Amino acid sequence: MTDYAVINPATGETLKSYPTISDADLDAAIGRADGAYRSWGRTSSVEERAALIRRVGDLHTERRDELAAIIVREMGKPLEQAYGEVDFAADIYRYYADTSPDVLADQPVELLAGDGSAVIRRGPLGVLLGIMPWNFPYYQVARFAGPNVIIGNSILLKHAPQCPESAEAIERIFADAGFPDGVYVNIYATNEQIEHAIGDRRVQGVSLTGSERAGAAVAEIAGRNLKKVVLELGGSDPFILLSADDLDKVVEDAVAARLDNSGQSCNAAKRFIVLDELYTPFLDKFTAALGAVQPSDPSSEDSKLGPLSSSAAADRLQDQLDRAVAGGAELHSTGERQGNYFAPAVLTGITPENDAYHEEFFGPVASVYKVGSEDEAIALANDIPFGLGSYVYTTDAEQAQRVADQIEAGMVFVNVVLADGVELPFGGVKRSGTGREMGRLGADEFVNKKLIRVG
Template identity: 75%
Template sequence: MQYAVTNPATGQTVRTYDPISDADLDAAIAGADDAYRNWARTTKVEERAALIRRVGELHVERKDELANIIVEEMGKPIEQAVGEVEFAGAIYEYYADHAAEFLADEKITLLDGDGSAIVRRSPLGVLLGIMPWNFPYYQVARFAGPNLVIGNTILLKHAEQCPESAAAIHQIFLDAGFPAGAYTNIYASHEQIERVIADPRVQGVSLTGSERAGAKVAEIAGRNLKKVVLELGGSDPFILLSTDDLDAAVQNAVDARLDNSGQSCNAAKRFVVIDDLYESFLDRFTAKLAEVEASDPTSADSALGPLSSLKAAENLDEQVKRAVENGATLVRGGSRDGAFFQTTVLTDVTPENPASKEEFFGPVAQVFRAKDESDAVRIANDTPFGLGSYLYTTDRDQALRVADQMEAGMVFVNVVLADGAELPFGGVKRSGSGRELGRFGADEFVNKKLIRVSNDWSVDA
């Protein structure tokens, strides 16, 4: 395993980073445990919130520098890269603003009226975060922000292709005033990560990544009785049942598919369109996608960069070809130039086609025709994934009815790209378990400790 910055737009390996030694990894675990016991336990939530607020401020102050790093590491168009850094800053600010509220004691009404009781939220200890390359700053923020405010300490293993952004984040935490050990970047191998999960000082693991990685981490965590949060893949449906403005709906569909060059877990990937709108939608959607060409991600007007690596583009190319071999119709695109991939539209993907059960991580859209509302719901749910979903309709009752039937952790009605720091993020089925962001993201790695006292004392004393 090698940690390296390889520019996907040029294929050039720019810098390499040495992996952590076993001795240094042991020291990192010990440092995180020491920081938990001797810093986190002695600070007040307001103090930790102030440090997290500074982390957010430093992200914004350094947004251009940080954005340029990930343009080079994983090919994100520069405008989107700056937007990601700003969103990460907003997440840290959100948790700074709400830390005291999220950690406030929760009173419980006793049925027998004998005394009083509360639930007090306290930290668990050292946590391991395993983060992906597609949103190098945002993914870390939604894990680190709430957990450092709570008083947990963090070991962070970032993707092998994001060593420079990983180092920059680590430096921000130090510059914000966090003590050594509170947040530690580790360039660890898969074998070393198994040791970290098994270490008795580590109390939980959060992973955002592939199904395969999630299954492996969950297996090791389960064997060692560790709490785990998993945010895995998605093949989110975009259901169009009715609209007053088809062009606007089409543009939203394009935006939902091409965010982060199509490399977003909760991007719309399967477009399920009611029969009487299908032909018009397909024609306009295909034409709109054709207008977007992959280009130099350093350009301010780039809307679609290369995929994250040559390997990622080759894998997507194989998926598209396999889909066509199994009966899908290639309506548009399907070509690759190095790590750059054309916007692509597939139709006639049957349930027997492997493509119907796969996640396409890139600018490839599948379009399905639905006979009616119930058929649309059936098609939308016919996937092993259950992360997000999108629904477009002019009928409010229909919106609520269909939303209730979606087998997904999130349903967005008549809106796309509407994630927020305050909104819980996560899925069901093979898309993982647990939630990040919002209040729910601050409630995963805590000890919800019951304190009950007799009539003689008040728990508020």
Template identity: 70%
Template sequence: MSYAVVNPATGATIKTYPTISDADLQGAIADAAEAYRTWSKSTTVEERAALVRRVGELHVERREELADIIVREMGKPTEQALGEVDFAGAIYEYYADHAADFLKDEQITLLDGEGSAVVRRSALGVLLGIMPWNFPYYQVARFAGPNLIIGNTIVLKHAEQCPESAAAIEQIHLDAGFPKGAYVNVYATHDQIETVIADPRVQGVSLTGSERAGAKVAEIAGRHLKKVVLELGGSDPFVLLSTDDLDATVQNAVDARIDNNGQACNAAKRFVVIDELYEPFLEKFTAKLAEIEAVDPTAEDAALGPLSSLKAAETLDDQVKRAVEHGATLVHGGGRDGAFFQTTVLTDVSADNPASKEEFFGPVAQVYRAADEADAVRIANDTPYGLGSYVYTTDDEQALRVADSIEAGMVFVNVVLADGAELPFGGIKRSGSGRELGRFGADEFVNKKLIRIG
């Protein structure tokens, strides 16, 4: 394993970073454990919130520098990179504003009326964060922000292709005033991470990544009885049942598919369209996607850059070819030039086609025809994943009915790209467990201690 910045647009290796030694890794855990025993115990929620607020401010102050880093690391178009940095800053600010309320004592009404009872929230200790490359700042913010305010300390293992942004995030926490050990970045190998999870000083693990990585981490954590939060993959349905503006709906569908170069766990990936709208939607949707070309992510108005790596593009290429081999129709696209992948539309994906059960991480859309509402819900749920979903309809009652029927952790009705710092994020089935963001995200790694007074 090597940590390196490899520009996917050019293939050039810009800088490599050595992995941490076993001795230094033990030192990092020791620093985090000491910071938990000392700093976190001697500070108030308000004091820790002030530091987290400064972390958010530094993200915004350094937004251009931070954005340039992830454009180099994973090919995100510049405007989207700037937007991610701003969103990360907003998440830190949100938790600074609301942490005291989230952590206040919760009174419990006793049935016998004798005495009192309260649930008091407090930190667990050292947490391990294992973060992905697709949103290098945002993913860290939604894990680190609430947990540092709570008083947990963090050992952060970022993706191998994001070492520069990982270092920049650690520096921001130090510059904001956090003491040594409160937030520690480690360039660790997979084998080393197994030892971190097993370490008795580490009380919990949060992973955002692939299903395979999540299963491995959960297995190790389970052996050592560690709390885990898993944010894994998704193959989110975009269910179109009715619309009074097809062009606007199509544009929303396009935006939901190509955001972050199509590499978002909760992106719309399977478009399930009611029979009477199927043909006009497919025609307009395909035409819109065909207008979008994968270009240099630093180009002005770039909407689609390269995939995160050559390997990622090759994997997507293989998936598309296998889908066609199993009977899918390639309506548009399918071309690849290095890490640049053409916008692609597949139809006629049968239930026994492997593509119907896989996650396509890139600008590839599958379009399905649904006979009616019940059929649309059936197709939407015919996946091992259950992260997000999208429902478009002009019927309010139908919207709620379908939202209740969809097997997912999130349902967005008549809106896309509507994540917010205050909104819980997470899934069910093979998309993971636990929640991040909002008050639910702040409630994962806490000791909800009952204090019963007679």
């Protein structure tokens, strides 16, 4: 079987195929991970584990040219952004290496009655399964594997079928960093094999970043098997514009927030909700600015917008656009689609009856809405099944806090975009998932918070 393959979305060429793991080899891989947890994971010190994770980060930096080139050809990421992702992944590993003593320090509990002491001691759970997406092949793995390996868990990693080469490169980095066999194991597994792995008694938890459909399936299997699960799913993040001193700067930020990773980012701004007096000037400037960014060869150093990740992704986006227009939306297109290269587009006039009102557009398509008040903006922002990120632009500091408090999302960014950081927790509510990654909270998901009470 060759479900895993590198298919360059810029050319459509299949560059390399990888065989799917056999059932016997999958069982052996789970055994290796379990053995690593029960030996090295329990006996090594946090300082030893942190030192090796720091080396993983350093190897990302040393191999950044190789790593960036891989994801340019795997999923069409523009080269400059590919370098940025590699660097961000390296920073995540180093962040957890730096903060691990504080993350795993005993947490005293003040007793209300009785003598003695009580502490919460954080320790590993065991083997964890990570199911990763194609849009950020290194960053997604780093924020899952980095903290959990330092905690003492071992990792089984199933990457997206179109990212086998980056998956292979990450596993090699963990081996070259000096980790014992079984601490980090890459598996080219089918969905059916993943269902089996989640149910395996040796696997203690699963983390998935992906679609709603995949998240629901994994959560159902994990729940049936009483396994801890963290889900980071889709988003249709609102970008609320209520006032501006510099509309050109707001438009610049809006374009950056929509076109990051060629529009294929879960927490990209996708729905632009604009107060009525700013609507027309914003729409005119925004449409023109998007049109100035046209798809180009992702291997070029000056590319800002590459192809969509696959022909299937481009076809899905085209179908969404066609249905949106058929449902009454007005399309402001800034170019023509050529294969997997998708020129930016803007939709207006979307009503609640239109499918586009509720869907996530995973590509360079923006929806712009006009509202008459702050309250209407908040209501529209929240009238969506998702709740991942959000953006608020206003010159009124009190209004910013007031609106941020009322947005139903896991993250709110005020007057700033592309401001994710290694120290900032990432995650959502509603159908955007459960749990958090990154920052201090990201290291607190797959741990045994063990109470030790001494009389």
